[in-house]
Amino acid sequence: MKKIVGSALAAVMMFALMATGVFAESNDAMVRIVHASPDAQAVDVYVDGNAVVEGAEFKAATDYMPVPAGEHKVEIFAAGTKDNAVISQTVTVEAGKAYTAAAANTLEMIELVVAEDSMQATEGKTKVRIGHLSPDAPTVDIGLIGGDALFSGATFKAFTDYKELDPNTYDLEIRTPDGTQVLDLSGTKLEANMVYSVYAINTADKLEVLVLQDSMVMPSEMPKTGMGGASESTTDYTTGIIASVVGLGVLAFAAYRKRTAH
């Protein structure tokens, strides 16, 4: 899969930046795209007529991409073509929020499923939710093998709420509400300070999961990585004063030479 860097989308962003003079993140939403249509071939994704992803295969997910807040036209084409969109939808995104837009369902019924993703991680905890994107899979629960359900009644195209857990390696399973195991997920490692979405994808007979990071604990500011010992400074008045004193001295000397020359 190839992401187009420096695309027209970026140009739009730059323009938005220049127009407002405000930092990009405050006006942008973050959007990532997931190919979750099991029988669809590789696709190209266009936002507002500009290619943002090329050749994304089934199960591919992009990183979050900054997109200006507002309405956007999302079009998905078979890779390498730009004639007939299999999906053409408008999606509205809000500044400062993160979204996943998944091309879901079988090709015949292909549709864009959009979810808002958490941007809030908790230090020392892990957060997780389930996105059911397997078109023909039944309503399922996700829980500990031989234990309680953590998420109940997940249906196709639905996302559960996030659940905050202690970081650990969990023996999970996807099961029908009557307890029949659909998929063994033992050894699922959920790490501290992270937020995950676990997408159940593919058809029911080939069910599998795609685990994506939604967010993580982040600083609110950049680190202070210098003490100034080898850098020029802005408000170093002493240097300026020395420079002017030296400058005056040179002028005075020049004037003196000129006078004595006569």
Place this chain on the structure above:
Amino acid sequence: MKHLWVIAIFLLGSCSAGNNSLSTNETAKQELTQIATVTTSHMINKDKNLPKETSSDPVLTGIDPERIEIPLLEVDALIDGQGLNKKGQMEVPDNGKDVGWFELGVKPGARGNAVIAGHVDDYKGPAVFFYLKKLKAGDLVHVYNKAGEKVSFKVERVVAYEKDEAPIREIFGPSRDGRLNLITCTGLYDRKSNEHEKRLVVYTKRIDS
């Protein structure tokens, strides 16, 4: 159970000028089906010893970073784990020779953006990341753990941001790739606020070693 998904408006009739887009859409789907090949052969795994196979992703394992090496700059420095201070800033070593790994984030080599920050200068002169701005796309960065295991990264781009305008989520946030971003200060040193006006970020991505 909350249904967060939204069905946005299908722009039927506006896909392409002059076409009946309903049939257009059907044609496209047919094309896509015809060229579709079976890419999903296995993935269901009944063996309980290999649960990771139920996931679509190869596992990218990170390491507990002990030492960083940047051959081009002749940098070879020890790495300290660092968290957040009360202001919510990433903390950094109090000396100019070591660098700090943001240990609340991911480990270098694992999926996500790992971050290592180092000083450009100390009170007296140049510090460990003084020449970081000389890095260019393609240059290499190596990180080692205590046991000497190495994960290597390739520089993708180098960007300087005003101190308060760096894209924090892009630098510290989630990613599908194993990324490592190096941070130091750059620009003029502001003697009033006692810090540099800009931050330099070297974006790197894991390469298979």
